[in-house]
Amino acid sequence: MNVTIEVNGQLTSRAVPDDRFLCDLLRDDLGLIGTKVGCREGVCGSCTVLLDERPVRSCLLLAAQADGRRVGTIEGLATDGVLHPVQQAFVDHGALQCGFCTSGMVMSAVAFLDDEPHPDREQISEALAGNLCRCTGYVKVVEAVASVAATEQPAASDGPGR
Amino acid sequence: MTAVGASPPRLEAPAKASGRARYVADLVQPGMLHGRLVRSPYPHARVLAVDTAEALATPGVVTIVSSIDIASRLPGLAPFDLACGSMERDPDAEPLPGDATLLGSTVRYVGDPVALVLAESEAAASRAAALVNVDYEPLDALLTPADAQAEGAVLLHEGAVGNVATRKTRRLGDPERAFADAAVVVERTFVTSRQKQAQLEPTGALAMVDSDGRITVWTPHQAPHRARYTLARLFGIPAARIRVIVPTVGGAFGKNDALTAEPYAICGALLTGRPVRVGYTRQEDFVGTEARHATETTMAMALRSDGTIAGVRGRSIVDAGAYLSHSAAITAVMLTHMVASYRIEHAELEATCLFTNTPVNGAFRGYGGPQASFPVEHLIDVGCAELGVDPLQARLRMRLRPGDPWGYRDQEITGDGHRLCLEEGAKAFGWDRARAPHPSAPGKVRGAGMASTVWKSGIVGKGMDHSAATARMTPDGGVLLLTAAADLGTGIRTTLAQICADAIGLPLDQITVVDNDTDLTPYDTGAFASRTLYRAGQAVEAAGSELRDRVLAFAGSSLEIDVADLVLTAAGVEPRGSPDRRISLPKLLRDGYLAGHEFVGHGQAPQTTAPSFCAVFAEVVVDCDTGQVSVLRVLAAQDVGRAINPAIVEGQIQGAVHQGIGLALTEGLVLDPETGTLLNGTYMDYRLLTSADSPRIEVLLVEEPDPTGPSGARGVGEPGIVVAAPAIANAILHATGTAPTRLPLTPERVLEALRSDSSQSRGA
Numbered sequence: 037m038n039v040t041i042e043v044n045g046q047l048t049s050r051a052v053p054d055d056r057f058l059c060d061l062l063r064d065d066l067g068l069i070g071t072k073v074g075c076r077e078g079v080c081g082s083c084t085v086l087l088d089e090r091p092v093r094s095c096l097l098l099a100a101q102a103d104g105r106r107v108g109t110i111e112g113l114a115t116d117g118v119l120h121p122v123q124q125a126f127v128d129h130g131a132l133q134c135g136f137c138t139s140g141m142v143m144s145a146v147a148f149l150d151d152e153p154h155p156d157r158e159q160i161s162e163a164l165a166g167n168l169c170r171c172t173g174y175v176k177v178v179e180a181v182a183s184v185a186a187t188e189q190p191a192a193s194d195g196p197g198r
Numbered sequence: 199m200t201a202v203g204a205s206p207p208r209l210e211a212p213a214k215a216s217g218r219a220r221y222v223a224d225l226v227q228p229g230m231l232h233g234r235l236v237r238s239p240y241p242h243a244r245v246l247a248v249d250t251a252e253a254l255a256t257p258g259v260v261t262i263v264s265s266i267d268i269a270s271r272l273p274g275l276a277p278f279d280l281a282c283g284s285m286e287r288d289p290d291a292e293p294l295p296g297d298a299t300l301l302g303s304t305v306r307y308v309g310d311p312v313a314l315v316l317a318e319s320e321a322a323a324s325r326a327a328a329l330v331n332v333d334y335e336p337l338d339a340l341l342t343p344a345d346a347q348a349e350g351a352v353l354l355h356e357g358a359v360g361n362v363a364t365r366k367t368r369r370l371g372d373p374e375r376a377f378a379d380a381a382v383v384v385e386r387t388f389v390t391s392r393q394k395q396a397q398l399e400p401t402g403a404l405a406m407v408d409s410d411g412r413i414t415v416w417t418p419h420q421a422p423h424r425a426r427y428t429l430a431r432l433f434g435i436p437a438a439r440i441r442v443i444v445p446t447v448g449g450a451f452g453k454n455d456a457l458t459a460e461p462y463a464i465c466g467a468l469l470t471g472r473p474v475r476v477g478y479t480r481q482e483d484f485v486g487t488e489a490r491h492a493t494e495t496t497m498a499m500a501l502r503s504d505g506t507i508a509g510v511r512g513r514s515i516v517d518a519g520a521y522l523s524h525s526a527a528i529t530a531v532m533l534t535h536m537v538a539s540y541r542i543e544h545a546e547l548e549a550t551c552l553f554t555n556t557p558v559n560g561a562f563r564g565y566g567g568p569q570a571s572f573p574v575e576h577l578i579d580v581g582c583a584e585l586g587v588d589p590l591q592a593r594l595r596m597r598l599r600p601g602d603p604w605g606y607r608d609q610e611i612t613g614d615g616h617r618l619c620l621e622e623g624a625k626a627f628g629w630d631r632a633r634a635p636h637p638s639a640p641g642k643v644r645g646a647g648m649a650s651t652v653w654k655s656g657i658v659g660k661g662m663d664h665s666a667a668t669a670r671m672t673p674d675g676g677v678l679l680l681t682a683a684a685d686l687g688t689g690i691r692t693t694l695a696q697i698c699a700d701a702i703g704l705p706l707d708q709i710t711v712v713d714n715d716t717d718l719t720p721y722d723t724g725a726f727a728s729r730t731l732y733r734a735g736q737a738v739e740a741a742g743s744e745l746r747d748r749v750l751a752f753a754g755s756s757l758e759i760d761v762a763d764l765v766l767t768a769a770g771v772e773p774r775g776s777p778d779r780r781i782s783l784p785k786l787l788r789d790g791y792l793a794g795h796e797f798v799g800h801g802q803a804p805q806t807t808a809p810s811f812c813a814v815f816a817e818v819v820v821d822c823d824t825g826q827v828s829v830l831r832v833l834a835a836q837d838v839g840r841a842i843n844p845a846i847v848e849g850q851i852q853g854a855v856h857q858g859i860g861l862a863l864t865e866g867l868v869l870d871p872e873t874g875t876l877l878n879g880t881y882m883d884y885r886l887l888t889s890a891d892s893p894r895i896e897v898l899l900v901e902e903p904d905p906t907g908p909s910g911a912r913g914v915g916e917p918g919i920v921v922a923a924p925a926i927a928n929a930i931l932h933a934t935g936t937a938p939t940r941l942p943l944t945p946e947r948v949l950e951a952l953r954s955d956s957s958q959s960r961g962a
Contacts, residue, residue: 070217
């Protein structure tokens with residue numbers, strides 16, 4: 037079937053098999069390899085992209101389901117080579133190690149901060165619970181997201197961090 | 199300004215944050231085929247026939263190779279060591295029992311590969327793989343170490359008598375007397391789980407045969423040089439005709455210190471003449487790559503009245519799984535580590551590692567350490583509870599002091615880091631307050647526990663550990679640093695660049711690191727065993743110094759000034775105090791290159807190791823009605839010698855501790871006891887901690903320099919995972935008076951321990 041999707045602001049039309057997943061359309065057809073596929077089961081969150089500004093698992097979503105809608109990927113975040121504040125915070129806070137979960141983690145964080153610009157650490161931890169990371173223990177990830185939010189709590193007063 | 203001690207972001211961080219980093223699944227070669235493995239549904243069987251007719255008829259399928267025809271289609275394949283120990287082994291030695299065979303005619307675990315399908319697309323390869331019909335003759339299966347030891351058990355590998363992969367013993371002093379004189383003796387049986395690395399990047403490799411017959415393989419391997427030698431031996435081709443390139447690595451944690459998809463990708467490329475990428479599904483990653491060894495240790499500990507260890511007796515059973523891989527080395531580390539963290543003079547230890555018809559166990563961060571520290575650290579607390587002694591004070595009394603002999607090497611303990619981690623960690627954590635009785639909500643109890651370890655930097659065995667590095671100055675004054683210390687996400691590339699910058703005297707941005715290509719880099723044993731910073735760092739420091747000396751020597755001769763009076767900076771070389779006589783690097787180097795000079799420094803790491811010290815403190819709440827354990831907070835105090843890049847070091851420690859918390863509470867592969875089939879081989883079923891159920895992990899860095907480490911640094915990556923689980927078990931013990939001794943410490947097991955404890959108390 038034919039799908040027309042606005043990917044990172046650009047309209048793209050493609051003929052795709054009915055069973056083509058969005059992550060494969062992005063990676064294999066459009067060369068947007070920043071979206072990572074960690075499990076193909078909708079659990080790890082590495083493939084998270086934005087569909088009409090909402091985070092979705094692109095490994096569970098058929099390309100057909102994105103027809104006529106807007107898709108945002110990690111490649112679309114930077115403007116004129118300047119990283120999005122969330123991306124920059126991940127760089128500055130050492131919130132990425134191997135980097136495989138980072139694209140999905142950043143996309144989830146961007147969508148979350150859109151909804152909740154002043155979260156506390158607990159809200160951040162809850163919001164990112166759908167994105168697995170095996171390297172960082174999430175400590176610096178939460179710190180990075182908190183630094184973008186204007187309401188960063190001083191370290192001493194935020195309790196056990198749960 | 200010096201680079202060492204600062205925390206610049208990882209060199210590759212912007213690329214990773216913007217999705218530009220390329221992992222093996224992102225690599226494509228023109229004409230590339232996709233490989234998919236057909237895996238055995240039986241734990242032990244002979245492959246009688248493989249019918250590929252239906253599969254071959256699938257559109258897009260190019261060819262299928264299987265156990266039946268691989269020997270005729272690729273003659274000369276040799277058995278191989280999954281753990282890539284081929285460099286360390288005698289080149290003329292016969293294969294060891296338990297070495298693997300590529301698509302062998304006997305399958306030994308559910309998931310052992312039988313056939314490789316090569317197709318134009320991943321989808322076609324998957325479809326066809328499901329249509330390959332294999333005729334098996336099922337054999338008796340040994341699903342547990344007990345089965346493997348049973349009388350009359352089948353032999354899994356010729357030459358492995360009694361299915362024993364390895365057996366180690368260790369005796370120190372006079373354990374009989376130590377136990378006779380003890381104030382208290384405590385004994386428990388401890389079970390540790392098959393923890394899976396579960397790195398986010400699924401396993402994969404891409405191989406290509408050049409027109410001249412050379413093979414290039416892209417793989418996230420932790421030890422590209424060792425992989426190259428092992429692949430050379432497996433395929434019977436000279437090592438120089440194999441080039442291993444490590445793309446961006448999506449986490450490894452020991453899993454990639456063994457061969458995984460590489461042999462299949464190469465096999466496919468040799469058969470078809472086309473590039474082949476073999477990517478494992480997540481389920482294949484769980485079953486078809488190595489996990490942490492499951493162990494069962496019955497340990498008795500004799501304690502003196504002050505809570506110090508008088509003696510230890512232990513007997514361990516280690517499950518190797520189907521093939522040998524790292525089992526011998528891990529079993530040895532486990533036994534050594536049982537007596538390496540404190541002054542322990544009397545011990546009698548034995549460990550037997552057995553082959554079973556289960557997925558292969560191998561390297562995982564900590565490499566036998568967690569399996570050793572769980573019994574030792576928990577028994578200290580059980581004994582101290584009986585004695586009424588503070589377990590922190592007991593550990594302080596028996597800590598390893600500077601100049602003490604050390605279990606790992608005939609080398610002394612350097613620095614007072616063990617004391618500092620215990621004392622400073624306890625202070626920062628608020629140990630005394632956390633150990634005081636707390637008012638709790640009804641049905642909930644709170645407790646605090648800790649554990650400590652003295653770990654090693656690098657491989658224990660002498661002569662098995664090698665790092666070399668080359669630093670070359672380009673004519674424009676930049677530096678190319680060549681090392682094979684692969685960056686698995688650890689930040690080692692940035693760290694080594696910092697060491698190199700300071701050794702030469704240049705700013706960090708002048709250093710470019712190439713660390714991923716066996717054609718370009720000098721030999722390195724690899725990135726594992728908390729060795730990369732310590733060992734490769736030594737080599738890099740030496741290479742940088744030699745390069746600086748060469749540049750200064752040339753400048754001295756061309757300026758006719760004594761070298762001792764010259765300084766090298768980013769601006770150039772100048773006599774000390776005379777910037778007016780400075781010669782810029784590009785000018786100096788151009789003159790040098792045109793005169794036939796090369797500006798290269800080589801460095802090699804000496805055969806040393808360094809102890810690293812770590813203490814982990816944890817506070818938990820246990821729900822006595824449900825058995826649920828909530829970890830409120832964790833603090834890790836670690837002596838890293840010198841934090842080259844403190845932010846990277848903190849991240850490494852947080853990650854290690856976090857994986858240790860997972861080992862403590864949720865993680866472990868579960869096999870069907872009847873069929874040997876993996877039951878939880880998905881992220882849905884294998885429970886990793888998410889951000890919502892992870893405690894904040896505080897890190898306290900102690901910096902007691904080691905005299906041999908680069909800038910004084912000690913190994914960083916592993917100690918946290920070695921002692922996080924016992925720290926949590928000890929906190930549960932403190933909270934409730936009892937704790938399960940089987941990992942993970944699930945709510946069911948905690949409840950069971952609580953119930954049996956209260957029934958015992960009632961009976962007493």
